Amino acid sequence: MQCQSNYHGTRGGEEKLTIMIDTGNRIAAKAAIMAKPEVVAAYPITPQTTLVEAIAEYVARGEYKGEFICVESEHSAMCACIGASAAGSRTFTATSSHGLLLMHEMLHWAALARLPVVMCNINRVIGPGWNIWTDENDSISQRDTGWIQFYCSSNQEIFDTVIQSFKLAEHEKIVLPVMINLNAFILSHTSMPAEIPEQRVVDEFLGKHIAHWKSDIDNPTTFGNIIGPAYYYKVRRAMQQSHLRAKKLIPQIAKDWKKSSGYFHGDLLEYYKCEGAEDILLSMGAIGAESKIAINELQNEGQKIGLARVRVLRPFPTEEIIKLGKQANLIVIDRNISVGLEGVLFNEVKAALFGTSDIKATGFIAGLGGKDVTYKDIKSMCRKAIQGTSKAQEWYAMED
Amino acid sequence: MGHLHFELRDGNIVSTKSLVEICFHGRGGQGAVTAANLLASAALQDGNKGVQAFPFFGAERRGAPVRAFTRISGEEIHLRSEIYNPDIVIVLDESIMELVDVIKGLKDNGKIIINTRKKPTDFEFFHQYNVATVDATGIALKYDILVGGIPVVNTPILGSVPKILDRVTLQSIQQVIIRKWTGKKELSERNVKATRDAYDQTEVSV
Numbered sequence: 122m123q124c125q126s127n128y129h130g131t132r133g134g135e136e137k138l139t140i141m142i143d144t145g146n147r148i149a150a151k152a153a154i155m156a157k158p159e160v161v162a163a164y165p166i167t168p169q170t171t172l173v174e175a176i177a178e179y180v181a182r183g184e185y186k187g188e189f190i191c192v193e194s195e196h197s198a199m200c201a202c203i204g205a206s207a208a209g210s211r212t213f214t215a216t217s218s219h220g221l222l223l224m225h226e227m228l229h230w231a232a233l234a235r236l237p238v239v240m241c242n243i244n245r246v247i248g249p250g251w252n253i254w255t256d257e258n259d260s261i262s263q264r265d266t267g268w269i270q271f272y273c274s275s276n277q278e279i280f281d282t283v284i285q286s287f288k289l290a291e292h293e294k295i296v297l298p299v300m301i302n303l304n305a306f307i308l309s310h311t312s313m314p315a316e317i318p319e320q321r322v323v324d325e326f327l328g329k330h331i332a333h334w335k336s337d338i339d340n341p342t343t344f345g346n347i348i349g350p351a352y353y354y355k356v357r358r359a360m361q362q363s364h365l366r367a368k369k370l371i372p373q374i375a376k377d378w379k380k381s382s383g384y385f386h387g388d389l390l391e392y393y394k395c396e397g398a399e400d401i402l403l404s405m406g407a408i409g410a411e412s413k414i415a416i417n418e419l420q421n422e423g424q425k426i427g428l429a430r431v432r433v434l435r436p437f438p439t440e441e442i443i444k445l446g447k448q449a450n451l452i453v454i455d456r457n458i459s460v461g462l463e464g465v466l467f468n469e470v471k472a473a474l475f476g477t478s479d480i481k482a483t484g485f486i487a488g489l490g491g492k493d494v495t496y497k498d499i500k501s502m503c504r505k506a507i508q509g510t511s512k513a514q515e516w517y518a519m520e521d
Numbered sequence: 522m523g524h525l526h527f528e529l530r531d532g533n534i535v536s537t538k539s540l541v542e543i544c545f546h547g548r549g550g551q552g553a554v555t556a557a558n559l560l561a562s563a564a565l566q567d568g569n570k571g572v573q574a575f576p577f578f579g580a581e582r583r584g585a586p587v588r589a590f591t592r593i594s595g596e597e598i599h600l601r602s603e604i605y606n607p608d609i610v611i612v613l614d615e616s617i618m619e620l621v622d623v624i625k626g627l628k629d630n631g632k633i634i635i636n637t638r639k640k641p642t643d644f645e646f647f648h649q650y651n652v653a654t655v656d657a658t659g660i661a662l663k664y665d666i667l668v669g670g671i672p673v674v675n676t677p678i679l680g681s682v683p684k685i686l687d688r689v690t691l692q693s694i695q696q697v698i699i700r701k702w703t704g705k706k707e708l709s710e711r712n713v714k715a716t717r718d719a720y721d722q723t724e725v726s727v
Contacts, residue, residue: 306578307601313573408602414599495602
């Protein structure tokens with residue numbers, strides 16, 4: 122049973138302030154509905170189910186006027202989104218874990234077809250063993266599909282990132298699908314307040330979706346036809362160029378949204394108390410929020426340490442990481458693993474630093490399978506890294 | 522569920538920013554999660570800027586012991602981990618205490634509210650903690666707050682919270698209840714009366 126409450130008051134005069142206290146899933150649904158997608162197609166899976174149910178409630182109450190397609194699988198959900206987006210519709214879906222994996226083929230398709238589908242993925246463990254708690258291996262395993270990937274750390278950030286993602290996905294210089302990731306239960310089922318702007322603010326920010334190409338019976342065009350190696354080579358390069366452009370646009374859109382809504386959660390990274398830091402912690406998602414408490418306490422203890430919370434994994438913030446590598450030693454916490462190698466963020470941070478820095482980088486695996494990661498754990502990891510007593514890549518708090 | 526609207530109360534400034542962590546113990550179906558959510562909403566209305574409510578993350582079965590959590594703070598909450606050392610424990614079902622060590626991790630100066638007909642001094646840990654007792658089941662029966670014939674104690678017991686925690690008011694709890702059951706005026710009135718009774722009847726050990 123959900124508890125949804127809206128508070129109305131004023132902020133600095135005329136502007137109406139609405140605070141919604143609800144779960145991450147329901148706040149994501151609210152944002153999606155306010156973006157007014159013409160089509161939503163989804164299939165329920167724990168822990169995403171309450172997000173889809175919330176959208177169904179908007180349909181039942183007549184507050185969502187678009188097409189809500191209940192499909193028979195996640196593969197079909199993504200296919201329906203692809204079809205709708207190719208026809209020029211603003212399109213939204215949501216999934217999690219095995220659902221995301223079932224979409225895999227169509228994730229590539231949506232990106233290669235340059236369709237600006239927006240999707241929430243609730244980061245949940247992949248089975249077996251069967252487990253509904255959080256880690257990031259589901260979305261991390263889709264990082265090469267061409268989707269832009271955000272990782273959120275609060276319900277307010279979920280709302281704001283969903284709105285920003287429509288703007289980004291549909292931007293004429295991008296035209297790519299965007300995945301917004303939120304941790305299972307820790308965000309999806311936790312009620313926290315989020316300020317909801319007036320509908321007019323979202324309408325003005327997003328504008329109407331203009332498809333830069335679409336399947337149109339009055340203007341027939343061929344899609345997905347056979348193309349030779351030389352052209353396909355160009356298709357791939359064009360995707361890469363759009364991702365590189367997104368590195369500039371994501372900060373711009375975040376800035377513009379701050380002007381519209383008052384909220385800002387960072388660009389590609391969110392920097393927290395990094396000034397003068399000799400060590401900088403990199404983490405993502407819910408651990409990224411909890412890390413702030415660890416940083417506060419470590420600073421109070423005299424450590425010169427800051428936090429760079431990675432908000433965007435694709436496109437990868439290479440330039441920002443290089444800058445950090447010139448300032449401080451880096452500590453990376455991964456709630457994922459590329460089995461046979463190491464944590465993916467750790468690996469990619471080191472790749473970004475190659476040839477530019479000789480700082481020390483330390484990686485930790487933590488919180489797989491939903492194992493709780495507290496600020497005390499984060500402090501302990503940071504201390505180990507600073508003291509140099511951790512292994513090159515350590516499984517934190519592994520009980521043998 | 523529809524949207525619930527209410528006005529932010531004026532002149533209600535929270536003087537402390539400190540964090541309060543609350544753990545509800547109940548049985549699946551008793552509405553522990555709803556209680557946690559309602560309390561968070563009421564606390565937000567009372568000017569606590571940071572609030573959080575979440576269930577124990579896992580499978581839930583009707584009748585099995587369940588937990589739900591509320592965090593209340595004067596500033597934005599960055600914590601995303603579980604609650605291990607609550608300031609307050611609220612026991613919706615006394616019989617749970619035979620199965621679950623409800624005071625496990627409770628802070629030294631912690632408080633505990635128990636739905637029981639016993640007195641605070643009847644509990645051996647009353648020397649150690651601030652114990653508050655209320656017959657929430659009796660109150661639920663009095664106001665006919667039943668689901669499937671079983672008394673629902675989650676809303677009545679919220680009336681006991683302001684008695685031991687000055688960060689949330691009975692008025693806000695009642696307003697949140699009224700807004701939650703918009704369109705079910707008679708039911709919400711019974712729940713509101715139940716919270717008043719619980720507030721008045723809560724006994725606190727000194």
